[in-house]
Amino acid sequence: MTHGFDLNDRLEQRDAQNLRRHLEVAESVSARTRFADDPKGEPPAFGDEAVVFASNNYLGLADDSRVQRAAELGARTVGTGAGASRLVTGDTQVHRALERDLAASKGAERALVFSSGYAANIGTIDALAPDVVFSDELNHASIIDGCRVGASETVVYDHCDADDLRAKMERRAADAPGDEQWLVVTDSVFSMDGDIAALSAICDATDEYGASLMVDEAHATGLFGDSGGGVVQREGLSDRVDVQLGTLSKALASQGGYIAGDETLIEYLLNAARSFVFSTGLSPPNAAAAREALRIARETDRATELWDTVATLRDGLETMGYEVLGETHILPVVVGDRGDALELADRLRDHGIVAPAIRPPTVPEGTARIRVAPMATHTADDIAQCLDAFRTAGTEVGVL
Template sequence: MTHGFDLNDRLQQRDAQDLRRHLEVAESVSARTRFADDPKGGAPVFSDEMAVFASNNYLGLADDGRVQRAAELGARTIGTGAGASRLVTGDTRVHRALERDLAACKGTERALVFSSGYAANIGTIDALGPDVVFSDELNHASIIDGCRVGASETVVYDHCDPEDLRAKMAARADEAAAGEDEQWLVVTDSVFSMDGDVAPLAAICDVVEEYGAWLMVDEAHATGLFGDTGGGIVQREGLSDRVDVQLGTLSKALASQGGYIAGDEVLIEYLLNAARSFVFSTGLSPPNAAAAREALRIARETDRATDLWDTIETLRDGLETMGYEVLGETQILPVVVGDRGDALELADRLRDHGVVAPAIRPPTVPEGTSRIRVAPMATHTADDIAQCLDAFRTAGAEVGVL
């Protein structure tokens, strides 16, 4: 009898289901770069340069000189690492400056920076300890895991459907009527990463307020891109005073690393004492905090986002004119292929034509809706965009999906 783990068998199962993934080394984080297959213990051997339409670096700031200089200054003046949990000695002036700027753009009293958006989601839901979480069925994995860790019960409502949320809350209210009052938390992404659509936040606020619950909105794919202050969909819709917990990431449009929670004074004071992923983690590194702060300034004070939206419109129009179905209404352009095999082959053919855009297939998306997820950057040039569209036209014909 053995009590170990047969990982070879697990990997073979992933191979059989076309679910095995492999690491790939990128030479740089930019609109164009070279890639190398996983070198294991060796040195990478890079391919020809390709156009990258597969990054969450939406504003193209990860290799921006201003952001790089801010990171360097943070390292030189404070240190390369925080050195400890922020509750010990790892809380620095650059953390506080970033949090002030985040709170300003989110329209809240305070913000709290975590080591990642994942840590912020798990730590916050666990610290709140809700009796019930009502969660959109397409919420990010970090929200799902936060519910597993911190919620007594999770009720999933239909995607972006306030009426189904209302029905689920009404049913729960009937069940709980004879018992003690429960604490309810509704959690939704604002921009959904696989469909590129936007949650109907105002309608969700109406339902949440009807039942006296709390609302938590994850703005991971919206921070820096929406609203006059770059806060996100909550700010674009003028809902700052109706959302109890605003969450986001520093690793996408803000080109750094980390996550944050924004809310009122009491919420932040409670989380910095009770969120285990904050209390027991070394603070975000000063260079990352400084880089995120500068990226947020650029997002708020320049026209960088306008450049991105122009690129998005050109790509969407071009792809739809070819005959592709493109979902969503945001910077994420899911190009529906349908069949899993066709999507994987299309992604391979796109690479043959110098364009990196990943195939997304079940179980990440429903059966029959496999897709190519196109994520442009503000720094893509007209030539990059033309190359992308030409690649989709040629590769689509080769695979037989056009």
């Protein structure tokens, strides 16, 4: 009898070959819009130059000199690492200033910064410890893991379907004791489908049953709403959402995540969220970089440049005959068959465009796709190259 692990078996089950391909792409691709030289002097993997249409650095701020300087200043004045949990000695003025700015951008009383969006989701859902979490079926893995970590029961409702949410709440209310605490959790922008949750209808359902509502704005922060506060802000729902999650790692060009909400929520989380309490504080350079990126996002019309690019790409791809899902800056180009999607991604790379294939189980069988994520810094030439590549590669693979 053996109680050991067979990791080869597990790797096979996980489609390890395909994950390896992702890593190979990631090795040669930075967060920047384009890359021409490898800093180590080795030739880049995809020819002389490739343009990246696959990064969540949506505003193109990760290589903005102002953001880089802020990170440098953060490192010089405060240090490269926080050195300890914020509750021990890791709390600095940079963290506090960032949290004030984030709260203001969200129209919330206060914010709390975690070392990642993943940590923010896990720590918050676990700490709130509701009896039941009602969760959209396409919520991000960090929300799902937050539900798994805690003792809460999870009820999954159909994607973006507030009627199904309401029906499931109604059923639960009929069966369960009246003093149960409920938390409804949804992404605002869904990262694989590029669509937006029906937040107003979700707020109505949530209010009707006196439940709390948490919205993950990882892909909306810095892009939607007057001060980049996200879809909640754009739709005027800030007062009806109890917990707003954002990340610093996407449009804000840094690393980290945060929760915005009222004083009591934040005071509770900083005492009870284990991923905050028992983890080293966000690094000062990351905090400083995110603060500068937030300032630029709020004070310039950088997002408008992104929306113009999105409109041109969506229109161009649809005119060619591709099915493009969603209604946001994330453009999932559906191919269907996973082999075709992989081949199309390879051909796009041959034509100088980096955009990965997203395959089952990440997305449902038969809906393999290329996830195109433009950045505000893409030029007209970049966009033309992307569209040309999709036309040529699509014909070569036979999906057009």
